[in-house]
Amino acid sequence: MIIGKLENALKMAMLLQSRGKMKGYELAQELDVTERQILKYKNALEEAGIMIDSKQGAHGGYTLLGSNLLGLKIDKNEIFTLEMIKEQLIYNNDMNKDEFINILDKLKVLVNSNSDSNDHMDYFTIQPKSNIDTQKQKKIYKDIIYAYITKRKIKMNYYSLASGEKERIVHPYGMFNYKGDIYMVAYCENRENFADFKICRISQHEVLDEKYNINSSFSWSEYSKNCMGIYKDGEFEVVLKIKYPFSIIIKEKIWVDNQKIIENKDKSIIFKATMKGYSEIKSWILSMGADVEVIEPEKLREDIISEVEKIKNLY
Structure with a gap:
């Protein structure tokens, strides 16, 4: 699960713990997502051992089963692993670093972990840092997720090293991280094919009302099979x-x-x-x-x- 979804799933569990029963639309409004996404968060939480009851009808809603979130069963060694990931995100100037730190702080409360203690080794990473406008990238990132969930097309101005800046209409299929940068995999109507788009090269974008249908023949494993990196020429x-x-x-x-x-x-x-x-x-x-x-x-x-x-x- 990507960082934004993980944070929202944990927020959902905390909302239910503090407020009791909540309707799906209430959770959706609080988390600024669709009600369909709330069901996905419920399934993800239950896979992590946090059970949630859901009932339909006028008196229905979502209810957290159990008195707390300790069902996560996270130990200190796992927290130390997350600390290493946090340091890498900070060093890379990753656009999701603040959200990840927020998640980690909440998890450490659950296991009473103190990151300032001396019982773990320092960790750092050596690689180029991302030189991006973090807020702009977050806006694009969230809009891509919204477009994918609602199956809406995106119109964007994109700069390609081969052809310069052009307007494109794309259908988002997913995102991945490569050498510290976020890429969107999308079907491009201009090329009539799937392509990788580095989101820091999107200068302008708009989520359109026009929807697209997922190509059932698309396979992530086939798309990236035998690839040395992001290039797929030959x-x-x-x-x-x-x-x-x-x-x-x-x-x-x-x-x-x-x-x-x-x-x-x-x-x-x-x-x-x-x-x-x-x-x-x-x-x-x-x-x-x-x-x-x-x-x-x-x-x-x-x-x-x-x-x-x-x-x-x-x-």
């Missing part, structure tokens, strides 16, 4: 010979699910995989410098040689 067999010490670094990660690694006596490895994302794979190989050799495909080998020549001429 799919091909890659064979690399990687020298030590990069061989150790490459072995420590699963780059694509189908990868195969053969270890050599000189500590080098042969890396084999079916991969998508030609431009990102090129960048990945170049980042290893002289410690990697492209065996296959021949086109990739030639393109790497050409890129090295360009770099050589530049310097």
Whole structure:
């Protein structure tokens, strides 16, 4: 469950604990969501061990079963894990960091956890921070969620590195985080295909009254299958010979699910995989410098040689 939904689910449980029975529309008004979303929060809470009774009719509504929220059964080790996530969100300047800190503070009350104690190790992350207008991104983020829930199209001005800024009509299907940035996956009416849209590149947007139907053939697993990153240009067999010490670094990660690694006596490895994302794979190989050799495909080998020549001429 994404951070915003988790916070709202916990707020719903706290509202029921403090006020007793509440109607679905009352909860929806308090949380600024649809009544349909309230049912999803109920199901999510029950999966976490917080049971909620619901009855229809004039005297019906939602009621929290039990006297408190300790059914969450969260221990201090789990709080420490959340503390690490919090530090990463703060360092990354993530647009949801304040909401996550608010959630964590509430959870720590439940287990009487003090984050200032000295019984856990400090944690920090080293990577570039997001340089975004947090409030603007939150507005876009929430509108995308609303558009998805209500199945409404979004009209937006989007800046693409390939074609510059253009107006697009899209159908939201979901969001994901990649290298600290939030992307929306949507069907683009202009391209007549699915695409990833970095939400910080949306300059203007409007949720339209016009609705769209979900394409039942869309599959998240197929959409991202064998992808090196966000790029999906082409799919091909890659064979690399990687020298030590990069061989150790490459072995420590699963780059694509189908990868195969053969270890050599000189500590080098042969890396084999079916991969998508030609431009990102090129960048990945170049980042290893002289410690990697492209065996296959021949086109990739030639393109790497050409890129090295360009770099050589530049310097």
